[in-house]
Amino acid sequence: MGKKTLTADPKTYPLEGVLLALESGDQISVPFFLFDKKELAVLQPGWEHWLSQTEDEAARERESLMVQTSAMQYQRERQQDYQIERMKLDMLAAATGLTSIWEVLLKPRPGVYGRRTSVMVTAQNSAIAMRMVTARYPGYAVVGVRRASN
Incomplete structure (x- = not known):
């Protein structure tokens, strides 16, 4: 039996998910199964629509932009909700004297x-x-x- 060795060559695997762009400029792939149900409800319809439009390059680019925009809007809304809740907690802490x-x-x-x-x-x-x-x-x-x- 031959022994398999790992090489430094990049490996590719098929993956259905989201390509996230970090603030540093790096990109990471996140599979759909790592998202919770609320996030999947936002991402899945755009993904399915994008898959149905992959034959036409212009439509695919348009759908890709729509999915990216939708994901960015969802992320902004989550960040705003977090900031509002954080502000509420800060005000509550100040009101109670903490x-x-x-x-x-x-x-x-x-x-x-x-x-x-x-x-x-x-x-x-x-x-x-x-x-x-x-x-x-x-x-x-x-x-x-x-x-x-x-």
Whole structure:
């Protein structure tokens, strides 16, 4: 019996799924069975319609764009829902006294184009609020911090 060895040559496998483009520019293939039922309900109709249109190149490109647009819109809506829920939790934490809402005043560092601005964050104290903001806005320097909630 001959022994099979793995080589460095790329291997290809047929896969029904979605090609995700990451922020870094990399692309990964995600098979349909890894998505939950709600996500499949959004993706599956576009996939089936795309399969039925594969004979005509122009129609395939058009359907591909429609599926990509639909997936991006769904992702944006999920991100917005997440941000809204996160904001609700932050407000609830501030209302119960677990955290406070802080206004952090910022100015651009030398050589950075921008204007003075302020950012509202929820944190337990002013030091944590300053660290959170400087991590998010590295091109800016903290001018001042004030508590915006009771």
